[in-house]
Amino acid sequence: MDEAQRRKQTIEAGQTDLARWSDPKQLEPAWEARAATAAAFVPAGTRVLDIGCGAMALERHLPFGTAYQPCDIVARDARTIVSDLNVQSALPLSAVAQADLVVMLGVWEYIYDPAKLFEAFAATGKPILCSYCDAALTPDVDRRRTLGWVNDFTLQQFVEIACSQGYQATLTRQIDPLQHLIRFDRREPAAITARKRVHVISYNNVGNFGDRLGYHLLNEVLPPHAEVTWGTLRPFSPVPANLDLLVIGIGNSLFGELLDDQLLAATQNAKAAIGIFGTQYRAQLPAQKLGELIGRLSHWYARYEEDVLLFGRERTNVSHLGDWLINAFPMTVPSIDQPLRIGSQVLNDIPIDRTIQQIQRYKRTFSERLHPLLCALTAADQVGYVEQREMDGKTVSGKFRSMLVDIFGHTYPENIFWKVDRDAVTAYKAKVRANTDAMRTDIAKLLA
Structure with a gap:
C-alpha cells in the first residue's frame, strides 16, 4: 500500500496518523518558514506552548526571553508533552494554563472535531496563534486527503467555528499560496471608532517658543480617532470643508488684524468650533468681530480671567482655562x-525640550517674552520681565499683567527682580490641569 492510500484509510477510520508522525522524515524542512513567520508575532518574555511542535523550528526563531514548551503526538525530546488532540479530554490543560500563548502550526487540518477542541481551549481563555490551509486555496478534496488533512473548511468557515466558541480572530494574514496565519483571542475586539476630522488654526508656523508648544499640548487632549490637519492665521490658509471640529488657537493670543471675516467664515465649515486663545492689545481689538467669533464657538476656553471679564461676561459658552502651556513645565x-x-532668541525655532530645560536651570530669570517667563516661574527663585510693545513701541500687550494676575492675584512692576511664590505657582498648575482635563472631556463629547 502506498503512503497516500495509507493516509486515506487512516482518515476513513477516524484515527490520528501516529505512524506518520512517529517518522522524523515526515517533518518537512519547508515548514520552518512558517515557524519563522509566526515567531515574529510572539512578544519577548511570552510563555509559549507549541502544540504540534514537530522539529521544534518555532523555538529557533522565538525572541530572547521566551519560555518554550513543546507538545506533540509523539515525544520530540525529553521536554515534550505527549497529547493526541483527537482524543476526548486529551488537551494538556495544565500546560495550557501556564502558557501565555498557544501556538498550533500545521495542526488544525488534522483535527476531526475543531469545534470541540476550540470549546476546550475557550474554557482556558488562552489566545491561540495558528495556521490553517484554506479549502478555497486547496479545493481538491482528494489532494487534501492525500496530504493527510481530515477537514475542508474555507478560512471564513474555520474562523466562524472559533467564533462560535467565543474566540475572535484578531489577526488574519495569508503567509503563502496555501495557508493563513490567524490569531484567536478570547475577548471582544476593540471597538473601532469612526475617525473625526479636526482642523486647527494657529500661529505655530512662527519660531516662537510659546506658539509652537501648544501644538504638542493640543494633541494630548484630542481623542485617538481625531484626524488632524493644521492651518495658520498668517498667512491664512484655506480651511477644509465638512469638518467635525474646528479649533482656533492653541494657547496663543488673538489681536486686531487676526480677527477678520475669513476667520469668522471658517467656523461655518465645521459641525463644532472651539477657541483656545487669549487676547492682547485689547484697546485696539475689534470688539464686535471678537464678539461674533465667540458667539459662533461651541466654547471659548479663555486663557486668562481678564479675557473672560472683558469679553466673555454672561456668555454661557465661555470658561476660564488658564494658561495651559504651564502643563508642559x-x-x-x-x-x-x-x-x-x-x-528674541526664543523666536528662532530652537528645540522646545532643550529650551525648557535651559530656562529651568537658572535661579534668576529675566524675560522679554511671555511663555519663557511662565516656564521660569516653575523653577526660578526670582524673575523679572518687560512687557511687549510690538504694536507701536509704546502700547503694552497686556498679556503679562493678565498672566501674573491669573497666577498671583496681582501684577508686578517691570524691570525689577521679584521673589516667586512657588505655592501660588503650584496651585495654579493644579487649577489649569483640572480645567484642561475638563476641556479634554468636552472635546471627546464633541467628537463622540
Missing part, C-alpha cells in the same frame, strides 16, 4: 546662580 529646582535674560 514641571515644578523643579534650579542650579545656576547667574541670571538668565531671555529675549
